[in-house]
Amino acid sequence: MTEPTPAQLYDDEALQRLRAVADMVSSGWSPGQAAVRVHSRSDDPAGVPEPRPATMGDPESLARVAVHFDVPGLHHAIESGFALGEFEDVVDGWLMPALARLGAAWRDGRVSVAEEHFVSASVQRHLAVLFDQTPRQPGGPRVLLGLARGSRHELGVLAFAIALRRTGVDVVYLGGDVPTEAWLSAVGSRRPAAVVLAVPSPDDVLATREVVEAVTGHDQDLPIMVGGSHQDEIERDVIRLGHEIAPAARRMTDALLAKI
Structure with missing residues (x-):
């Protein structure tokens, strides 16, 4: 007996939700958080919006260079990551997913506390420089x-x-x-x-x-x-x-x- 395909089991809206959940999980969300988020979006009368684009760059880059304190690799990962596009695209599409993978590597024991701090401190220094380089907006709220x-x-x-x-x-x-x-x-x-x-x-x-x-x-x-x-x-x-x-x-x- 032939197994039913996903298209036979789910309607178009359900398939769209499943794809959105899968994309969010690949970007570093937990399956539970992604499911709740997609479900809340589906309550909008306009329907479920298109899912966020798949993770840009290499989401494992920061976890990989943490091992053995790879200083040149860390510098390259940060510079190449932030060069992928506009800051807003990079932070949601690469940085936060990559940091989530780094955290998972620490929890799994693949990365030590010292190695995780080695990477996080470098990322923080880079963000601090970007913050200082972004012009102040004294006329804004x-x-x-x-x-x-x-x-x-x-x-x-x-x-x-x-x-x-x-x-x-x-x-x-x-x-x-x-x-x-x-x-x-x-x-x-x-x-x-x-x-x-x-x-x-x-x-x-x-x-x-x-x-x-x-x-x-x-x-x-x-x-x-x-x-x-x-x-x-x-x-x-x-x-x-x-x-x-x-x-x-x-x-x-x-x-x-x-x-x-």
Whole structure:
């Protein structure tokens, strides 16, 4: 008896969803996160949008050069990765998937903690240079970005800061491990149009909730936006940015400019 083909088992819409999930998983998303994301998109009356293009470049490049501290290979991987296209395309299409593969290699024991830090530190230095080279936008809406106390995984939020600055936002980047009192001081002195916090790991959830509660108590009308892998665990008083950096930056900028 002949086995049915996928086209015989699923209608066109279901096949499109399956392809979208497969593309997102290949870009570094977990299968569960990809399925939830695609399902939420399907609730849009316009239907399921085209899936994000497949990962650009080599998503294994950073994990591969981490082994044995391959310094020339690391420099080549970073330079060639960022040369693949515009920053927004590179960060979602190569950098974040490559960092996800690096994290998976560390969890699997293929890469040591020292080797993972060796790569991450180099990527962070490169992003910091790009941030400083991106012209400031003093005439745009001001936004504070950073991490809560104890949180030091800056790569995602720093990449978002660059993308946001490139859309015309006056970005004030506070960095990692920022105490709650420092967040309140910055909000009071800089008077931002919005605050952005990243929640990259489960260990960051409680401290991020603390900042959200404190900032909301200080100014309940100030928008607080959260990103990162564990953003859904910040249940109250926030706007979730999703898991794609460039689209989130554009949506946020459009919303802020609409309020001016």
